[in-house]
Amino acid sequence: MDKERLIFAPSTKQYTRATLSRLALNPDPVEQFHGWFDEAKTQNVSLYESCTLSTAQLPSGRVSSRVVLFKELDKKGFIIYSNWGTSKKSKDIKSNPHAALNFFWRELERQVRIEGRTEFVTPEESQAYFSTRPRDSQIGAWSSPQSSVLGSREELDGLVEASAEKFKDVETIPCPPFWGGLRVIPYEIEFWQGRPSRVHDRFTYTRESEDAAWTLSRIAP
Ligand SMILES: Cc1cc2nc3c(=O)[nH]c(=O)nc-3n(C[C@H](O)[C@H](O)[C@H](O)COP(=O)(O)O)c2cc1C
Structure with a gap:
């Protein structure tokens, strides 16, 4: 297979389900x-x-x-x-x-x-x-510096554990x-x-x- 150029054959799919007027x-x-x-x-x-x-x-x-x-x-x-x-x-x-x-x-x-x-x-x-979110998702939101570079999976797991510990006695977790x-x-x-x-x-x-x-x-x- 030629790896330098990837070309797909034309799709034969026809869209037939409905019309819009x-x-x-x-x-x-x-x-x-x-x-x-x-x-x-x-x-x-x-x-x-x-x-x-x-x-x-x-x-x-x-x-x-x-x-x-x-x-x-x-x-x-x-x-x-x-x-x-x-x-x-x-x-x-x-x-x-x-x-x-x-x-x-x-x-x-x-x-x-x-x-x-x-x-x-x-x-x-x-x-x-x-x-309305599940408690684990709430803890996840607090824990993740979304899109920041991480050193390892362990670092992320550590952040989640730290948030879980911080909120362990808190009944209603506030929105970050x-x-x-x-x-x-x-x-x-x-x-x-x-x-x-x-x-x-x-x-x-x-x-x-x-x-x-x-x-x-x-x-x-
Ligand atoms: C099915 C699906 C649902 C997702 N829903 C959300 C969401 O509701 N909010 C969110 O921040 N990221 C959601 N993500 C993750 C995002 O695609 C993305 O990885 C994250 O928001 C970081 O994007 P950014 O670096 O461009 O800000 C979802 C990913 C998938 C595949």
């Missing part, structure tokens, strides 16, 4: 998202609540992405939870508040792309979610001050439905500001 779409993209998310959930799409969060650091412009779990959708936007002390995404967001989320529901042949500005949720909101929710407040949301021969259906909702009405456009695949 303007008439079928809700005028409100958040309602539309709820509908598709519920379908992903009820149709047992694998890891339906996982999505890719992309961020970009300024001034370098370097882009990074990672999978996170989508946890809440409120009137303002889409919320994910993470470490905002040491992580790479934290450095990106602190220099550039814009971010994107991407959901791919393979079994439904659907993709949703969300772009928006971000804001941190309040400490009370983060605490409310943190309190460096951990919590990030809300992506959308200014663009695209719904993609795969169609045969790569002639897919794509619709994008855009708005100029958070109080403005959404404009819906069909866009080319």
